Amino acid sequence: MxxxxxxxxxxxxxxxxxxxxxxxxxxxxxxxxxxxxxxxxxxxxxxxxxxxxxxxxxxxxxxxxxxxxxxxxxxxxxxxxxxxxxxxxxxxxxxxxxxxxxxxxxxxxxxxxxxxxxxxxxxxxxxxxxxxxxxxxxxxxxxxxxxxxxxxxxDTAFHRTLPERSWRYAIPNHFYRHYGIRRYGFHGTSVEYVTAQAATLLGTARQDFNAVVAHLGNGASVTAIEGGRSVDTSMGFTPLEGLVMGTRSGDLDPSILLFLQRDGWTADELDRMLNRESGLTALFGSNDMRAIVEAGDDRARLTLDIASYRLAKYIGGYHVAVSGAQAIVFTAGIGENSWEFRQAVAHRLAPLGVKLDDDANRAQADTARVISAPDSALAVLVVPTDEERAIAEATAAVVHAQGC
The missing domain is CATH 3.30.420.40 (ATPase, nucleotide binding domain)
Structure with a gap:
């Protein structure tokens, strides 16, 4: 087909x-x-x-x-x-x-x-x-x-397994019932594909696989996988919540928006600032991770520090959320290609016993691979995503099932 x-x-x-x-x-x-x-x-x-x-x-x-x-x-x-x-x-x-x-x-x-x-x-x-x-x-x-x-x-379908403790916001229930305001999660097509590939690489049945999957591109999210299913994820009602991204702020105090609105900022201006002018772009002046790691100046180091710290915090929390992850999985553009960023994140996870094999981490490859040291408490993987393949396979399955 x-x-x-x-x-x-x-x-x-x-x-x-x-x-x-x-x-x-x-x-x-x-x-x-x-x-x-x-x-x-x-x-x-x-x-x-x-x-x-x-x-x-x-x-x-x-x-x-x-x-x-x-x-x-x-x-x-x-x-x-x-x-x-x-x-x-x-x-x-x-x-x-x-x-x-x-x-x-x-x-x-x-x-x-x-x-x-x-x-x-x-x-x-x-x-x-x-x-x-x-x-x-x-x-x-x-x-x-x-x-x-x-x-x-x-993109949200894989996260429909989130338990209510993960998807519900602590705001009056009316906002959920009337507006549908809850955590939905995104990047699900990629995360589902990568989860299956990672479990296969480690020789683990998907239904027994616990992991933290970091999809790191211009848009970035991290997902807690328990028993092969999504049980928590960093993006929420929209793709804005969570990690520091290429042009998105990720998590911030919502009162900041009220403060700026009272100072005359419009909803459209705030939307553009949060989605287009924040994240790596605001911190460094570019959303290109390659330029950040190559620059090596104080501003670049601070940008890398902030982004890696935010991700490491999520990984630590999600390690707890899944009662102990077997693996940390990096995927998408930055996750697959920036050994420097992976190294920065892994360094922060040393208290969890995470150790990288430096040569394996630096090696460039387009296949799924383990980059952790043999004595690492958690396996660390790089798994290339292939959302197009996942969409094509899902499409074929539906068409065959419907007899089209």
Missing amino acids: LVLVLNSGSSSVKYQVRHVSTGSAVGADGAVGADGAGGGAAGDGSSTSDGPEALIAEGIVERIGEGEVTDHVEALAIINAELDETMSGRQLDAVGHRVVHGGERFSEPVLISNEITRAIERLNPLAPLHNPANVLGIRAIEDTWPDLPQVAVF
């Missing part, structure tokens, strides 16, 4: 075709700018939050011709033309959509219908930068390939 995996952001559409039986990418992949899609952050909690101009400058998004692509339908037309050139006549069997927020309704991937699309749309208030763009991608596929089965794979 050939599955087109789409990650529709508000200012770009990322795509990849996957052959499900082999797990390999087929034909073209990449991203197309869709500047007319409504503004705001591109993609989801793990993707870049820069606009189309920055994406184009970084080579992540192509500029098509002389003008900007104006909407998702136009972006799909360009993707379709690209696929025609590279797939040698092979036809797509289904489309898998990464949908950021599934709310409380969606705990697993589902075959998309008009009713499902409307249900995703009703969740827009919970993810105003994400779900509207996801819906635009779904409707664009309907316009481009009306007979192609579509499946929604939700």
